[in-house]
Amino acid sequence: MTRSPLKPHQKKLLRKVESRVCLKRKERDGDKDDESDKRPSKLLHSIPLDLEVEIMTRLPVKSLMRSRCVSKTWSSIIRSQGFVDAYYAMSSSTTRSRFTVAFSNSVFVKGDAQRLFIFSSSSLAANLHMTxxxxxxxxxxxCPSVHGFVGCCYGFQFTICNPSTGQVVSLPCKGNRTSLGYDPVDGQFKALSLVPTPVRGYHICVVHEVIKLGGGGGGESRNMVTSPPYSPLTNRLCINGFIYFGAWAPRPRMNPVIVCFDVRHEKISFIKMPKDVLSYSVLIEYKGKLASVVRHQPLSFRSFDLWILEDVKKGVWSKQTFDLPCDLVNMTSPGTNKAGEIIFAPTKLSHGAQPFYIFYYNTQTKDLRRVRIHGIADDEGFRRRYGLVSDCNVSVSPEHVEMNSTGFSAYLETESTKELDTGVRNKRKKKKMSSSSMALRDMQRDLEAKANDLAKIQKEIAKNHQLRKKYTIQLGENELVLKLDLLEDDANVYKLIGPVLVKQDLAEANANVRKRMEYISAELKRIDATLQDNEGQQNSKREAVSHPSHRLYADLNAFQHGY
Incomplete structure (x- = not known):
């Protein structure tokens, strides 16, 4: 990773840190030479801790991983969430964009011969990080990059890796469309898996599996989330704690929407969008906002529309149209760089050892420039060594940031070690419960939640009944007071205020009583309306408790009957 250059005094302090590393190595090897250890030990305590942290935020990830072995203090600092956030901010502030390029050897290769190659680059040359x-x-x-981690879904298997450290883990999923999300508030990674249901020849999504990664002591937890039916269409994109993707709701070619998954609260909502946004579209992040690049032709980019979501709550979109100076065939748009230029990248490797190009389009100057990235399968030796043949699909992810090891990376370390041990892997498979028992647990949790909601509504109904009884008694008492009209005009009227009787005017007393009765009558009407609404909710909750999966089947039946 390219980082800002160190100043002379920082280079001097970095050399002191290196001497500290050498000292620890000598102590570990049993070197007892006091004269050679005495001088570095003085330097050991001469560097302020905050300056050590500042220096470590500028180290490459691999050097940072080795620095964890220096001392327990350094290890705890590097693993702390505060340092992770500072390191991410330093990595994100670099002037040059870093991106990842992932491709497979071929779609025709099956089994153990399959390979996924992940390259990373911040310059004109790319380096192979993982195979x-x-x-x-x-x-x-x-294979999008989310907060320094790359996720790839292949069938019902979801693979997550850290290209900087080489850590990788594979997770079984209930759905074949799984994407990685990150919650910046709690620093939590989650995977959203779409579980499709075949209806009338289409794949309709109503149920989703949410996998919480690295939580609860470094393990994983799973939860089921439901939504109204929809048919997914576009790629999935994570922006600021939300996963977005385009879809038709409730079935294909009906209502275009953007499905929005809140990673933190695990809730799914729909954002309305114009119908043209979904046609031949690719979702990207444009200047911090969700945008859609819509090409005018299905297989090439010559002219395209850029739709930008200006207001998420109101669903307001803006549109710009651009014409490219040349035709880009078999290309897609993975996003933008730090300068705001729209990136166009190939979807497949070229046949033979051909150069790998990426295009950058400036929306202000309308200029299109081509940049060659060296090292992306552009020599015959690499292709022969890894058996690259035709139809090698490519995925480019811009704005990749190197991340050090923290809670989720520690989870990757643990899971990667388990995957290497066949005996442990078999033991884990035996401990997994069957799909029927998992569904039963999910249904039981759903039933308990609905029963709790029913109890809350019943408690609210009892409270409103007590309040209505109180207001009814007060209304009857005030109706008796209205008999003041029978008194003569010169009669004396007294009001009890505490222990004292205070004389009042007869007309004023009658007016106060009528106002009080009007207020009590209005409150009784409001309480009656609330009770009616609560009783309706109580009946619906009772039906839901009697049939735990009532809402899910109701959505599916409504879709099948065309409602």
């Missing part, structure tokens, strides 16, 4: 076996990349899937 993951038994994993491929289909033409509809991608």
């Amino acid at each position: 993951i076996p038994s994993l491929s990349l289909s033409h509809v899937s991608d």
Whole structure:
């Protein structure tokens, strides 16, 4: 990673830190030479701790991982969430964009011969960081980078890796469309898996599996989330704690929407959008906002529309149209760089050892420039060594940031070690419960939640009945007071205020009583309306408790009957 250059005094302090590392190595090897250890030990305590942290935020990830072995203090600092956030901010502030390029050896290669290659680059040359076996990349899937981690879905298997450290883990999923999300508030990674249901020849999504990664002591937890029916269409994109993707609701070619998954609260909502936004579209992040690049032709970029979501709550979109100076065939748009230029990248590797190009389009100057990235399967030796043949799908992810090891990375370390041990892996498989028992647990949790909601509504109904009884008694008492009209005009009227009787005017007393009765009558009407609404909710909750999956089947039946 390219980082800002160190100043002379920082270089001097960095050399002191290196001497500290050498000292620890000598102590570990049993070097007892006091004269050689005495001088570095003085330097050991001469660097302020905050300056040590500042220096470590500028180190590459691999050097940072080795620095964890220096001392327990350094290890705890590097693993702390505060340092992780500072390191991410330093990595994100670099002037040059870093991106990842992932591709498979071929869609025709099966089994253990499959390979997924992940390259990373911040300049004109890319470096091969990882080669993951038994994993491929289909033409509809991608490998986006989310907060320094890359996720790839292949069938019902979701693979997460850290290209900077080489950590990788694979998770079984209930759905074949799984994407990685990150909650910046709690610093939590979650995977959203779409569980499709075949209806009338279409794949309709109502149920979703949410996998919480690295939580609860470094393990994983799973939860089921439901939504109104929809048919997913576009790629999935994570922006500021939300996962977005385009879809038709409730079935194809009906209502275009953006499905929005809140990673933190695990809730799904829909955002309205114009129908043209979904046609031949790719979702990208444009200047911190969700945008859609819509090409005018299905297989090439010559002219395109840029739709930008200006207001998420109101669903307000803006549109700009651009014409490229040349035709870009078999290209897609993975996003933008730090300068705001729209990136166009190939979807497949070229046949033979051909150069790999990425295009950058400036929306202000209308200029299109081509940049060659060296090292992306552009020599015959690499292709022969890894058996690259035709139809090698490519996925480019811009704005990649190197991340050090923290809670989620520690989870990757643990899971990666388990995957290497066949005996442990078999033991884990035996401990997994069957799908029927998992569904039963999910249904039981759903039933308990609905029963709790019913109890809350019943408690609210009892409270309103007590309040209505109180107001009814007060209304009857005030109706008796209205008999003041029978008194003569010169009669004396007294009001009891505490222990004292205060004389009042007869007309004023009658007016106060009538106002009090009007207020009590209005409150009784409001309480009656609330009770009616609560009783309706109580009846619906009772039906839901009697049939735990009532809402899910109701949505599916409504879709099948065309409602």
